[in-house]
Amino acid sequence: xxxxxxDGSRVLGLRNIGPIASLPxxxxxxILYKLLGGVDAFPIALALKEPDSVxxxxxxxxxxxxxxxxxxxxxxAQPRCFRILRTLSEKAEIPIWHDDQQGTATVTLAALIxxxxxxxxxxQKVRIAFIxxxxxxxxxxxxxxxxGANPSLCTMVDSKGILHKNRTDIEAKQxxxxxxxxxxxxxxxxxxxxxxxxALVGADVCIxxxxxxxxxxxxxxxxxxxxxxxxxxxANPEPEILPSVAKKAGAFIVATGRSDFPNQVNNSxxxxxxxxxxxxxxxxxxxxxxxxxxxxxxxxxxxxEGLRPDYIIPTMDDxxxxxxxxxAIAVKANEQGVARIKxxxxxxxxxxxxxxxxxxxxxxxxxxxxxxxxx
Numbered sequence: 001x002x003x004x005x006x007d008g009s010r011v012l013g014l015r016n017i018g019p020i021a022s023l024p025x026x027x028x029x030x031i032l033y034k035l036l037g038g039v040d041a042f043p044i045a046l047a048l049k050e051p052d053s054v055x056x057x058x059x060x061x062x063x064x065x066x067x068x069x070x071x072x073x074x075x076x077a078q079p080r081c082f083r084i085l086r087t088l089s090e091k092a093e094i095p096i097w098h099d100d101q102q103g104t105a106t107v108t109l110a111a112l113i114x115x116x117x118x119x120x121x122x123x124q125k126v127r128i129a130f131i132x133x134x135x136x137x138x139x140x141x142x143x144x145x146x147x148g149a150n151p152s153l154c155t156m157v158d159s160k161g162i163l164h165k166n167r168t169d170i171e172a173k174q175x176x177x178x179x180x181x182x183x184x185x186x187x188x189x190x191x192x193x194x195x196x197x198x199a200l201v202g203a204d205v206c207i208x209x210x211x212x213x214x215x216x217x218x219x220x221x222x223x224x225x226x227x228x229x230x231x232x233x234x235a236n237p238e239p240e241i242l243p244s245v246a247k248k249a250g251a252f253i254v255a256t257g258r259s260d261f262p263n264q265v266n267n268s269x270x271x272x273x274x275x276x277x278x279x280x281x282x283x284x285x286x287x288x289x290x291x292x293x294x295x296x297x298x299x300x301x302x303x304x305e306g307l308r309p310d311y312i313i314p315t316m317d318d319x320x321x322x323x324x325x326x327x328a329i330a331v332k333a334n335e336q337g338v339a340r341i342k343x344x345x346x347x348x349x350x351x352x353x354x355x356x357x358x359x360x361x362x363x364x365x366x367x368x369x370x371x372x373x374x375x
Contacts, residue, residue: 001041001068001069002033002039002040002041002042002068002069002070002071002275002279003041003064003067003068003070003071003072004026004029004030004033004041004042004043004074005026005044005045005046005061005064005071005072005074006019006044006046006075006076007022007045007048007051007057007075007076008021008023008075009051009075009076009077009080010075010076010077010078010081010135011025011075012025012075012236013237016077019045019046022045023043023045025075026043026045026074027043029041029043029072029099030042032268032271033072033271033272034359035272035360036268036272036273036316036319036322036356037271037272037273037275037276037322037326037356038272038276038352038355038356038358038359039272039275039276039279041072042068046060046061048060052080054084057076057084058084058087058088058091061088062088062091062092065092065093065094068094069279069282070094070095070275070278070279071088071092071094071095071096071097072097072271072275073096073097073098073099073100074099074100076098076135078134078135078138079176079177079178079179079180081098081100081135082138082178084098085098089285093284094284095278095284095285096285097271097274097278097286098135098139099270099271100135100139101135101136101138101139102143102291103267103270103271103274104136104140104209104265104267105139105143105291106267106270106274106291106292106294106298107265107266107269107270107295107298108140108143108144108207108232108234108265109140109143109144109291109292109295110269110294110295110296110299110313111232111255111263111265111312111313112144112205112207112232113147113299114303114312115205115255115312116230117303117307118252118307118308118309119228119230119252119253120228121204123144123148123149124148125150125153126149126205127153127202127203127204127205127226128144128149128154128155128203128204128205128206128207129154129155129199129200129203129205129206129207130154130155130157130207130208131157131206131207131208131209131210131217132158132209132211132235133156133157133158133163134209134210137156137207137209137210138179140209141154141156141183141187142288143288143291143292143295145186146292147292147295151187152186152187152189153189154187155187155188155199155203156187156188157195157196157199157210158180161195162188162192162194162195162198162199163180163183163184163187164184164187164188164191164192164193165184165185166191167184170184171184196217200217200221200222200225201224201225202225203226203229204225204226204228204229204230205230206229206230206231206232206233207234208231208232208233208234208235208239208240209234209235210235210240211235212236212237212238212239212240213235213238213240214238214239214240214241214245215241216235216240217233217240219241219245219246219248219249220249222246222249222250223249223250225250227252228252229250229252230251230252230253230255231251231253231254232254232255232265233246233254233255234256234257234265236257236258237258239256239257239261243256243262253309253312255312255313259316262311263310263311264313264316265313266316268316269298269313269314269315269316269321270294270298272322273322273325273326273329274286274290274291274294274325274326276325276329276355276356277325277326277328277329277330277333277348277352278290278329280326280348280351280352281333281334281339281340281342281348282339282340282341283329283333283339283340284338284339285338287332287333287338289336290329290332290333290336293328293329293331293332294328294329296328297324297327297328298314298321300324301314301318301320301321301324305318319360320353322352322356323348323349323352323353323356324349326348326349327345327346327348327352328345330343330345330348331344331345331348
């Protein structure tokens, strides 16, 4: 059983709506866990006495451990979410997963791996402009850099402009914005300044998780990117630039967070299989290396189906991708010594497939009988 826990302080597309209003979102998350991963999840919205306190959140979560096999943190404002994840991961005896960070990063890396294959570019050489400096994009940078991207070639843009070593506003709050200040120091070696427009000049890749609105990134900025440019415009509910506009401006591959456009980069492709594999081997934690293994599994699954500019990542309609991710997670957990149960790729693939297929048949049966409406 997985606990899906929030305080409602940063709900996707809705911002700080509080615990009561955020509960339906957590219920939706629990449904996705069941439908896609065969994982039973329970929504928990914390009405904290001190809403801005990191300690009160941690003190509310730790005592819940005996009831759950893992915790999924969800929709928590930054920078608190970083410290909450870090502290809980250190203190808890069960895996702590922040899907807004780790899940989004895993799926984004998978899409990037395949996009770069099609563009015939090496990740070690590409210039990436990360637009937005929230929890998701900070985690994305960490995973992409761990996979091989060169931080010094990359730029990151927050609401005040490009990050660099002379951003005194961030330096003054470095104890609070630890991850953001670190990015100021390791990215943008040439010291570029300005905003989104300047960051995109000559960039091979744009990974945007910033402000919702199709005028956030303008087509004339995309036109100044490198040849065969890759644009991930993943703000919800509206991407930073519409795919048709980005394509017309010269983008080779465009992805969004939306299901009604090609190349949906959505963490729902990742967390069901990741948690299935984690629970099946009773893993003590979920490491970045496990996330990278999941990214590779997603990328390889799509590659087997045949890559093209409008298909760089699997869709949620193909349920067999989730057992493949679970198997990759289980094997890597064993390799890293964080699994309590030994297994092989084929054993976990068979186990996860059986569990997920059973769940899907259950849902088909109860919808066909009319007990629940067709989703």
